[in-house]
Amino acid sequence: MSVIELTTFTVRPDRTAAMLAARPGMVAAFREGRRGFVSAKLVRLDPGTWLDFVEWTDDTAWDESKAKGGDDPRIAAFFATIDALVSARRGARYDDEQDGPRRVRTIAYGPHPSQVGELYLPPGAGPFPVVVLLHGGYWSALHDRRGMTGVADDLVARGYAVWNAEFRRLGDGGGWPGTFEDVAAALDAVAGLDPALDPARVAVLGHSSGGQLAVWAAHRAALPGDAVGASPGVVPVAAVSLAGVLDLAKADRTRLGAGLPDPATAPDLPDVMPAAGIGEGVVNLLLGGHVDDVPERYATTSPAALADTGVPVLAVHGAADDVVPPSYSRSYAEKVASAEYLEVAGAHHFDVLDPAHENWARVTGWLGKHLPAGVTRG
CATH class of the missing domain: 3.40.50.1820 (Alpha/Beta hydrolase fold, catalytic domain)
Incomplete structure (x- = not known):
């Protein structure tokens, strides 16, 4: 089982390019400094609304990352492009387990x-x-x-x-x-x-x-x-x-x-x-x-x-x-x-x-x- 962080946010159209340009640096910073980070994927819901789908190995890893916030300049640069936070939720993936080890x-x-x-x-x-x-x-x-x-x-x-x-x-x-x-x-x-x-x-x-x-x-x-x-x-x-x-x-x-x-x-x-x-x-x-x-x-x-x-x-x-x-x-x-x-x-x-x-x-x-x-x- 893994933990999924689902964050929905809005970005003004004139800042979309800046957000996408900052994204690789943010992900690199997560890989280097955040224990338990697995992957991240952006989904565009409409021209100004985005869903950030982030996977962590466990709840503790997610909590540790949340507590650090934008401590790395590359992460802060990404956050700075966001216009507004719509929602942030987390949940557990159960499709990863099939009566035994994760398949x-x-x-x-x-x-x-x-x-x-x-x-x-x-x-x-x-x-x-x-x-x-x-x-x-x-x-x-x-x-x-x-x-x-x-x-x-x-x-x-x-x-x-x-x-x-x-x-x-x-x-x-x-x-x-x-x-x-x-x-x-x-x-x-x-x-x-x-x-x-x-x-x-x-x-x-x-x-x-x-x-x-x-x-x-x-x-x-x-x-x-x-x-x-x-x-x-x-x-x-x-x-x-x-x-x-x-x-x-x-x-x-x-x-x-x-x-x-x-x-x-x-x-x-x-x-x-x-x-x-x-x-x-x-x-x-x-x-x-x-x-x-x-x-x-x-x-x-x-x-x-x-x-x-x-x-x-x-x-x-x-x-x-x-x-x-x-x-x-x-x-x-x-x-x-x-x-x-x-x-x-x-x-x-x-x-x-x-x-x-x-x-x-x-x-x-x-x-x-x-x-x-x-x-x-x-």
Whole structure:
């Protein structure tokens, strides 16, 4: 069981940017000076109202932090941006306990609020094989890891430990190189998350833009030594891409995501996606330029451009996907010998992510072949 602190506050629109700029410093100060701090997440309820969702290991840790108040200048700087406190409550999370030791918990792998993940453990002592999940959403802060909870529940029921990782995204400090640094760090963190995990038996699975990140993670061992994400501490034994953007050069040239909301016409999203450049496609925003401008970045991030490491990859794509064209997966699989392409007749973009879809059995069957579920003891 953990303690959740729920604080609702208002911030004037003209001070929103200052509040968000002060937030990383506040969280860093909490990690350094507040015993029992686990994670923090901001939720925007409306343009001027925010919910701060903070997790602590126990009541005493929360009380100690409250007593300290704004003793650190970084914490005080954040508090100074707040217009008014609406409410402050705390409660206990009971979903973390299932008739025994805590089976699901939030763990930070870095100081940024988005450098966290949920670790799901199946019953037993382990060591368990691990599936790392990477969510989609155009690499943007418009979407988060909650989109993968259905998949996490299904895989845990099959005997896998699951690490549903969050990472910095566009509008949240991500893009180049932060998003890739975080995915690499989240994967490597598996080696130290919990003694019940087997870091030698890890697979990575992602959807849409997360599919690109998952397959990129599977190719990290082949990256040049000075590239972002090189020299992996944890090397996946398999990777699954569901409707993945596996050819970033092609996605850039076809201006994938050019129709995303523009904050100029969607004023409730000014801190999520930058207004400039959306019409040029989201890959341009992700990598800080088009393929002809920064070809070296595409060469070390686009799965279709990376050397084959021999890690088995399953690239699944719905034939009726009108969000990410199937050709983005097909062109990757045609170039990489260790990749298998599976096109699902009649399936749309989110069908391949649905454990209730008839194709899911093919995905889990392939995964079970390369990463058998259950406990293996030496």
